[in-house]
Every structure is written in C-alpha cells, then in structure tokens.
Amino acid sequence: MMRTSKRLASACLLTAASLALTACGGGVSDAPSTAAAPAASVSSSAPAFTPATSGEMTLYTWSDYFPESLAKKFTADTGIKLTVDYYDSNETLEAKLRASNGAGYDVVVPSDYMVQTLVAANLLKEVDAASLPNGKNIEASFLDPYFDPGRKYSVPYLYGTTGYMYDTAKTSKELTSWADYFNAPAELGKVGTMSDQTEVVGAALRAVGGVTCSTDAAQLQAAQDLLKKFKSKVSTINSDGVMDRMVSGEESIAMMWNGASMRARAKKPSLKYVYPKEGMALWQDNFTVPAGAKNVPQALTFLNWMMDPVNSAAAANFQRYGSGISGVNDLLDADMKSAPEIVIPDGYTGAKPVEPCTNEQLTNYTQIWESFKG
Incomplete structure (x- = not known):
C-alpha cells in the first residue's frame, strides 16, 4: 500500500524549522501532544514479553508498505526470519482473519476503524503496547x-490522508474537490x-453533500447514482501500483494516499x-497481533523493535508518512x-479521522460498493 501527516489549521504547525507530525485536537486523539507517554502497567490478559532471538514470523500488510531494507535489518538485529505478505484493503484483511479465526499471520496492519472492528470480533490479542520496553516512546x-x-491491542505505525492526484500537464483546469474527481476533465x-x-463510498458521499456512515436514504442514493455514472470513466479499481501508473502516464488522475503522492x-x-x-479521510495504521498467531514472542519482539524511533523513522522516510513514535520527527528527511x-x-x-460505522451503515456501504464494482 502506497499509503503523511496532517496539520489542522492552528492546532498543528509544520514549518521548515519544526516538523510536527503528531495528532492534535480533532485528529487521531484528543489528548494533548507531548514527547512521550509513561508506560502503562501490564495487563493480566496480555502475553508476557520475553524478547525472541530466533524463530520466524509473518507480517501481513498493505502492498508496498514495509521497506525491504527494514525487514532485513529486523532479521539482522533480532535473529528472527521475517516473511511479508500483502493485501489491498482493510476489508480484505478482515475477511482473511474471519475465515481463519485470526490464524495464519503473526502481525497485521489494520487502520483505525478496523482495529475496533477486529477487537469486537475477538480477532486480536491484547499486547499492552505501552508496557513493552519501547512503549515509552508512544507519543x-x-x-x-x-x-x-x-493501546491494549495496537502499536502505532504510520498515518496520513486520502485525497487524489492529477497531472497538471494534461489539463488547464484546477481540480479542488471530490466532485471534480468523479467528474474529471475528459483530457x-x-x-x-x-x-x-x-474510501470510495466515503468520497462519493462527500461529493454529493453527504456524510460518512450516513443512513440518509437520499444521500445514499445520490452516492450510488454518482458511482454508477462514474463507473464508465474508471480505468482501474486497484489500490496496488497506483504510484507507478501515475508516474508512467498510464493514468493521469487517481485516488491516492499522500505519502504515495509525494x-x-x-x-x-x-x-x-x-x-x-468537501473533506478527506485522516487515517492511522497500526501493528496488531491476530488472535490465532503462532509466533507470539517473535510478534511482540517485532512490535517493540518498531517502536524504536530509528526503525520507525526508516519506515516513515521510505513511505513518506507520519509516525506516532517519539523521536521520529528529528530523523525525518528534510x-x-x-x-x-x-x-x-x-x-x-477537512482532514478528519475515519469514524467507525455501525453494522447497518456498513451494510449500506457494502450494497453501494457491490453495485459499483458489479
């Protein structure tokens, strides 16, 4: 996944001299931003942490979302063989874990709302991130x-926004809205x-003046009608390879995450x-351990290792996203x-966290989505 940071008006300031890549009021959380949080006490239901020095583990993550060089460094630092598999959406991850009762992988990377969904389905283990040795580095x-x-179930990885990108060399029109995206210039x-x-149904709802997780029949119908009209204009429905398609000119406009866009x-x-x-999604991706993970000591070692600011910064610099780990900002590329x-x-x-939808609201999304894809 070519999934960087947000700055919400006066709440967060980012200048050439000071890069504030942390959540602020109205962002990922409402807690004030400080350098780091004190470690929490260990939960009795969380697995005890004993650093692993051998073995293997599998990371299941978004496409193009974990640098190969970092995977090699993890193995060199810990002695643990790391295998990385990929998916293209939170829903693909959810379906995989539900089908296997949380087995098959040792660490997975759900976005914010999906963490909540997987916890409710008993598909994640408690890890008590703040109680791990490097948990003190969580901002x-x-x-x-x-x-x-x-942070009972998750460790912060990277966060960013979802907008879209277009080639200004191909059109003289300035695009500024989701309405422009769904009705892009023919050129x-x-x-x-x-x-x-x-992401897609949420953007369509925004474009027609609706809100995400809407249950308003008129808004839902308008979003479905927009997507039905939009379908004939679509080149690909694919989260993978979008950066390459835009760079090569295969596509000149596409929905993209901001890190991939940079x-x-x-x-x-x-x-x-x-x-x-009309607004856009502000998302945060997280490391979690599935309920059926077989290599838990190795998984916890990986989570702890990724909370070292040097390792977190390596991922942030490669992917071009923000991190919730203290000390990373000082290590980011200029x-x-x-x-x-x-x-x-x-x-x-307009950058707002993705709110979790109810089952009824998700059913509406799924019906609109299936109609669009079909």
Whole structure:
C-alpha cells in the first residue's frame, strides 16, 4: 500500500524549522501532544514479553508498505526470519482473519476503524503496547485513540490522508474537490480509484453533500447514482501500483494516499495532490497481533523493535508518512518539511479521522460498493 501527516489549521504547525507530525485536537486523539507517554502497567490478559532471538514470523500488510531494507535489518538485529505478505484493503484483511479465526499471520496492519472492528470480533490479542520496553516512546496523543484506548491491542505505525492526484500537464483546469474527481476533465482520460469501499463510498458521499456512515436514504442514493455514472470513466479499481501508473502516464488522475503522492511527484513534478474541499479521510495504521498467531514472542519482539524511533523513522522516510513514535520527527528527511502532500494548506480543516460505522451503515456501504464494482 502506497499509503503523511496532517496539520489542522492552528492546532498543528509544520514549518521548515519544526516538523510536527503528531495528532492534535480533532485528529487521531484528543489528548494533548507531548514527547512521550509513561508506560502503562501490564495487563493480566496480555502475553508476557520475553524478547525472541530466533524463530520466524509473518507480517501481513498493505502492498508496498514495509521497506525491504527494514525487514532485513529486523532479521539482522533480532535473529528472527521475517516473511511479508500483502493485501489491498482493510476489508480484505478482515475477511482473511474471519475465515481463519485470526490464524495464519503473526502481525497485521489494520487502520483505525478496523482495529475496533477486529477487537469486537475477538480477532486480536491484547499486547499492552505501552508496557513493552519501547512503549515509552508512544507519543501521548497516540496513546488513547478512539479505536483502542490505552493501546491494549495496537502499536502505532504510520498515518496520513486520502485525497487524489492529477497531472497538471494534461489539463488547464484546477481540480479542488471530490466532485471534480468523479467528474474529471475528459483530457485526463480514465480515472484510477481504490479497491476500498470505505474510501470510495466515503468520497462519493462527500461529493454529493453527504456524510460518512450516513443512513440518509437520499444521500445514499445520490452516492450510488454518482458511482454508477462514474463507473464508465474508471480505468482501474486497484489500490496496488497506483504510484507507478501515475508516474508512467498510464493514468493521469487517481485516488491516492499522500505519502504515495509525494513519492510520485518526486518522479513526475507535474503531478499535484488535491485536498478536496468537501473533506478527506485522516487515517492511522497500526501493528496488531491476530488472535490465532503462532509466533507470539517473535510478534511482540517485532512490535517493540518498531517502536524504536530509528526503525520507525526508516519506515516513515521510505513511505513518506507520519509516525506516532517519539523521536521520529528529528530523523525525518528534510524534504518532508515542505512537501505539499505533507504540509496541509493553511486554513484547511477537512482532514478528519475515519469514524467507525455501525453494522447497518456498513451494510449500506457494502450494497453501494457491490453495485459499483458489479
């Protein structure tokens, strides 16, 4: 997954001299941002932590979302063989874990709302992240997110926004909204979109003046009608490979995450990331241990290792996303401090966390999504 940070008006300030890649009020959590949180006491239901020095484990994560160099470093540092498998959406991950009762993988990387969903389904183990040796490095503003208060089940990985990108060399029109995305200028050709019902249906609801997790019949119908019309304009429904397609010119407009967009612009400067005026998703991805994991000591060793700021920064610099680990900001590459994909424009307050939908609301999403894909 080519999934960087947010800055919400005056709440977070990011300048060339100071890179504030932490959650602020209205962001991932409402807790004030400080350097780090004190370690919490160990939960009796969490597995005891004994660092592993051998064995193996499997990481199941978004495509293109964990640097190969970091995987090799983990093995060199710990003696644990790491195998990495990939998926393209939270829903794919959920389906896989439900089908196997949480078995098959040792660490998985769900986004915010999906952590909550998997916990409710008893598909994740308690890990008590703050009680691990490097748990002290979790920034206070990331310690009590709405989806996992106290970090009982998850460790923060990376976070960012979902907008879209287009090639300014192909059109003279300035695109500023989701409405522009779903009704893109003909000269941009076919449109790329994600294989992600939460992102796509959510964007369609925003474009028609609705809200995410809506149960309003008129809003839902308008979003479905928009997507039905949009289908003929779609090039791909695929979250994988979008950066390569945009850089090669195979697509000139596509829904994208901001980190992938920064990486794409580095290769093709005419590409521009859009902050839609109707708003956009602010997401956070997390490391978790499935209920059926077989290599728990190795998994906990991995979680603890990834809370070392040096290792977390390596991932953030490669993926171009923010981290919730204290000390990472000082280790980020200089070009992230002024990148338009990273520095949210002054006055833009549309980046909001993805709220969890109820089963009824998810059923509406699924019906709209299946109609669109079919």
